[in-house]
Amino acid sequence: MARSVVAMNQQGVRWTAEQVLALAPDVASRRAGSKLGTAGPWSEAGSSGDGAVWGLCKGSGSKPYQTIVDTTGPAYKCSCPSRKFPCKHALGLLLLWAGGEDAVASVQEGDVPDWAGTWLEGRRERSSAKKKETPAGDGPAAGAADPEAARRRAERRAGRITAGAQELEQRLADLMRGGLASAERAGYGLWEETAARMVDAQAPGLAGRVRELGAIPGSGPGWPVRLLEECALTHLLDRAWLGVERLPEPLAATVRTRVGLTAPVDGPSVRDRWMVLAQYDSGDGRLTTRRIWLYGRTSGRTALLLSFGAAGRAPQLALPAGVAIDAEITPHAGAGQLRAELGEQFSVPVPIDSPPPGGPVAAALDSYGHALRDDPWLDSWPVTLTDVVPVPADGGWQLADASGGSALPLTASPHSRPGLWRLVALSGGGPVTVFGECGHRGFTPLAAWSAETAETVALT
Amino acid sequence: MTATTSWEELVTSALLGTDRRPSAPAAPGQDAPVALLDAAALHTVRRRAGLRPAPAAALPEPAPHDPRTPLPEAARHRLTQLLAGRAAPSGGRRGVAPDLAELLPQWLAAANDHGYRAPASALPALLDAARARTDLRPQALAFAGPRGLWLARLNxxxxxALRGGFGSAQPGGPDHGAALPAPDDGEAVRRLWDEGLFAERAALLGSVRATDPAAGRALLATTWATERAEDRLMFLDSLRTGLSDADEPFLEQALADRSRNVRSTAAELLSALPHSALAARMARRASSCVGPDRSGDDAAAIVVEAPHECDAAMQRDGVIPNPPSGRGERSWWLGQLIESAPLATWTARLGGRTAEEIVALPVGDGWRDELHAGWCRAAVRQRDAAWARALLGPPTTPPAAGPGTQSLAERSKLLSVLPADERSFWVASFIAAHGLSEAFQxxxxCAVPWSEPLGRAVVDALDIARDAGSYPWSFSGVMGLAExxxxxxxxxxxxxxxxxPDEPEGASPGAGGYWSEAFQRLVSTLRLRAAMRSELAPAGLDG
Known part of the structure; x- marks a missing residue:
């Protein structure tokens, strides 16, 4: 059923090589995939109008690997033993497909080979079955056998978090009493121990904050100021949690999310032509977090999709920057929360035609300031800057309004990243449009557009 | 809670501890640490909410305009793929997939031939590639163009990329390459030459010399006396471009230079000019050492009497007196005389014989190898195709039995003197006669793409090697070249x-499979190159 909707839409435009390579779980896969992105090892490769691609890849064995990709998911299936996801064969196949009609020809619906058709068919059935189910399963009660037991569990957890928050408050008060200078001497161990206590208290949000507090004394000049700021905000979160029932509901939901409770996915879903502005991964070795920023062409709304992957596996959800999809998203609860879940997709991704609207640097800082009213713990806020120029300044870089005068410093992290240099190259000293995260540490550029080309240049 | 305490005071008291330094006045019943944290939280959120833009630093000078055509879409994606594959680990079994890193040089050359502009977003990867591989630099930097140089200045x-000499390799475009003045803009050239950094001056001299050799020499002469020795050497070297008899007076004067390296480079350049006075002096010296054997009836042999001393005049003409260890000094001096004497000397000296006839003459007292080696160097230096042909001998003759030299490096230098068609025909015949084992260098x-006879000869030889049952990696060098x-x-x-194929009798086990794989890689690489070529074809022609 869902497929017929898709089929009525325009034919999906093939992805670009950059977009394909952005899906790679790591650098090694990227290289291995690139090597397979040529006609040599492939046979029986084909694609269908609704976004499925398949091919046989000759490997070291006698039997070629069967590789199938559903680009609307995207979802991958390969008969190779690799635990990388997507594997190099899937990446190679997509690169080949990105090469155009000559490399991977489009075929009619009936000409899909059986080995690919079976899996694709299975996926379609599963996804339409899921869609039928969703309206029936209503809210969090669906699946929970006993709502009363669930409520008791939630209460027990809230109790533990409260105990954790009180303990953390005590730690922070002790720290202030003894002075931050002594905290530097105490080293990281003290913080690790406190973080472990917060994990025990089932407050992962607090645990994460505490770990970051532990890293600040080693973060270079000016650390006492940063440590005091973050201690104060952690204190603010503790106090907010301890009085959460007195807070207005949207703020209470934000506090619960910050402490580490998963906010329910609620609110009406929003259908729009969502532009994928950026996709980037961060991780600590155990867990990879993928962030995907969306901008709704019609609603003007910005949304964040999160996807997680265990060590060595790329997160499942992948949307290459620079495409737009007609899709529904459902936001999470909470004031100032941009997180959403991706729902049904009504089209295959097509390249975006123009950058999102934006403003000067002063407006970017204003919108961060506004967002802090709903969520004072925000480190940054997604904004688009128009007509800005990257400028070297004081050993770092800033983005300055092309008209001169005002500028935003870039955060320190991208300096080592090739993204900064792509941004500078794209600008060539002239104005560009840049999407990124604007916050108290500065601006982190994630994607850029130049008037010279229609290309979305990913900076991640 | 209070906001009256300043942020600095809060930080100080947090650093020292509220026990020692209480700051924020606590509300009744409130602990000092809590009061401090409350005040700090208020400060922090207020500061963040009220962040204002920083003053902008001076905007950079925009990159110069690049009038070249943008790359077609498909070619742009191909470039991304080639640059991503560049860093792919090499080694190990290569499988059937093409080696992308090896295709980048010809992709860049083709893109430059078409006069395309590099996509701005690819410039960092392109510069990184050029940084890692010096052989890519001229083409990569030409492709990167003015914006590439603009960018390189910032990192x-x-x-x-700024060391110069690369920008001038770029075809087309009046303002291409480094920010060099146009070679005919006398005043700007003059100013940069007088005030520029060494790299800029070297690039400038190169570009002026390439368009107007006399102007380049004149430019160099204006400051020659005041240049440092190592700079003189580099500048003198740039006179190789457009070298002509008109350069002789300048070079002759450089023979008296204070620096020995400058003197010997000047001598080498002069000896490449067969009409120069130095070449004549060398011809006289060489003729006194090498001549027809008068003892026999018809003088059908050569006698050699190596020089007995290396006098001051010889040294002034660039002859190096001290041989490398292991060589006799007399044969060392002889070699230098032969390589610097014009080859036309020998026709006159040896009874009007042609190069072929001279090379075929027997040489007395075991001097043949020394004499032929000197002639080989002379033929390369003087770009003398007739002598190169004679010294290479017929391609069917086994290298050990032929004239000239057995060294493959020397032979490939001789080949490079021949016209391109003749060169590839010679190598094709060589491969047909002797197989591939010595063909790599x-x-x-040979000119790329290989001519049809050459391509056939290589493929046939590979096919023969396969039928002989050896493993393909014995030929991996040639295979890579063929790709x-x-x-x-x-x-x-x-x-x-x-x-x-069916495994032939006595073949190495499994070789057939590896050959099939190697040929698959060859075919897929050729297909990829064909695709690359059509992607780069200007819009409207590629269909």
Whole structure:
């Protein structure tokens, strides 16, 4: 059923090589995939109008690997033993497909080979079955056998978090009493121990904050100021949690999310032509977090999709920057929360035609300031800057309004990243449009557009 | 809670501890640490909410305009793929997939031939590639163009791009390459020459010399006396471009230079000018050492009497008196005289014989190798095709039995003197006669894509090697060259070789499979090159 909707839409435009390579779980896969992105090892490769691609890849064995990709998911299936996801064969196949009609020809619906058709068919059935189910399963009660037991569990957890928050408050008060200078001497161990206590208290949000507090004394000049700021905000979160029932509901939901409770996915879903502005991964070795920023062409709304992957596996959800999809998203609860879940997709991704609207640097800082009213713990806020120029300044870089005068410093992290240099190259000293995260540490550029080309240049 | 306490006071008291330094006045019943944290939280959120833009630093000078055509979409994606594959680990079994890193040089050359502009977003990867591989630099930097140089100035990783000499390799475009003045803009040239950094001056001299050799020499002469010795050497070297008899007076004067390296470079350049006075002096010296054997009836032999001393005049003409260890000084001096004497000397000296006839003459007292080696160097230096041909001998003659030299490096230098057609025909015949085992270096000097006879000869020889049952990696060098240099149009003809053959009698186990794989890689690389070529074809022609 869902497929017929898709089929009525325009034919999906093939992805670009950059977009394909952005899906790679790591650098090694990227290289291995690139090597397979040529006609040599492939046979029986084909694609269908609704976004499925398949091919046989000759490997070291006698039997070629069967590789199938559903680009609307995207979802991958390969008969190779690799635990990388997507594997190099899937990446190679997509690169080949990105090469155009000559490399991977489009075929009619009936000409899909059986080995690919079976899996694709299975996926379609599963996804339409899921869609039928969703309206029936209503809210969090669906699946929970006993709502009363669930409520008791939630209460027990809230109790533990409260105990954790009180303990953390005590730690922070002790720290202030003894002075931050002594905290530097105490080293990281003290913080690790406190973080472990917060994990025990089932407050992962607090645990994460505490770990970051532990890293600040080693973060270079000016650390006492940063440590005091973050201690104060952690204190603010503790106090907010301890009085959460007195807070207005949207703020209470934000506090619960910050402490580490998963906010329910609620609110009406929003259908729009969502532009994928950026996709980037961060991780600590155990867990990879993928962030995907969306901008709704019609609603003007910005949304964040999160996807997680265990060590060595790329997160499942992948949307290459620079495409737009007609899709529904459902936001999470909470004031100032941009997180959403991706729902049904009504089209295959097509390249975006123009950058999102934006403003000067002063407006970017204003919108961060506004967002802090709903969520004072925000480190940054997604904004688009128009007509800005990257400028070297004081050993770092800033983005300055092309008209001169005002500028935003870039955060320190991208300096080592090739993204900064792509941004500078794209600008060539002239104005560009840049999407990124604007916050108290500065601006982190994630994607850029130049008037010279229609290309979305990913900076991640 | 209070906001009256200043942020600095809060930080101080947090650093020292509220026990020692209480700051924020606590509300009744509130602990000092809590009061401090409350005040700090208020400060922090207020500061963040009220962040204002920083003053902008001076905007950079925009990159110069690049009038070249933008890359077609498909070619842009191909470039991304090639640059991503550049860093792919090499080594190990190569499988059937093409080696992308090896295709980047010819992709860049083709893109430059078409006069395309590099996509701005690809410039960092392009500069990184050029940084890692010096052989890519001229083409990569030409492709990167003015914006590439603009960008390289901002990142010390890419300062290699500013060392000069690369910008001038770029075809077309009046304002291409480095920010060099136009070679005919006398005043700007003059100013940069007087005030520029060494790299800029070297690039400038190169570009002026390339368009107007006399102007380049004149420019160099204006400051010659005041240049440092190592700079003189580099500048003198740039006179190789457009070298002519008109340079002789300048070079003759450089023979008296204070620096020995400058003197010997000047001598080498002069000896490449057969009409120069130095060449005549060398011819006189060489003729006194080498001549027809008068003892026999018809003088059908050469006698050699190596020089007995290296006098001051010889040294002034660039002859180096001290031989490397292991060589006799007399044969060392002889070699230098032979390589610097004009080859026309020998026709006159040896009874009007042609180069072929002279090379065929017997040489007395075991001097043949020394004499022929000197002639080889002379033929290369003087770009003398007739002598190069004679010294190479017929391609069917086994190298050990032929004239000239057995050294493959020397032979490929001789080949590079021949016209391109003749060169590839010679190598094709050589391969047909002797197989591939010694062909690698010779193939390296042949024009790309290989001519049809050469391509056939290589493929036939590979086919023969396969039938002989050896492993393909014995020929991996030639195979790699074939992937890069065979005409992409040959792919269809080669397809038949990719099938798995029956294992011939006495073959190495499994060799057939590896050969099939190697040929598959060859075919897929050729197909990829054909695709690359059509992607780069200007819009409207590629269909």
């Amino acid at each position: 010390s990783d890419w300062k290699f 010779l193939l390296g000097v 890069r240099c065979l005409d992409p149009g040959e792919a269809d003809r080669l397809e038949v070789l990719t099938t798995l």
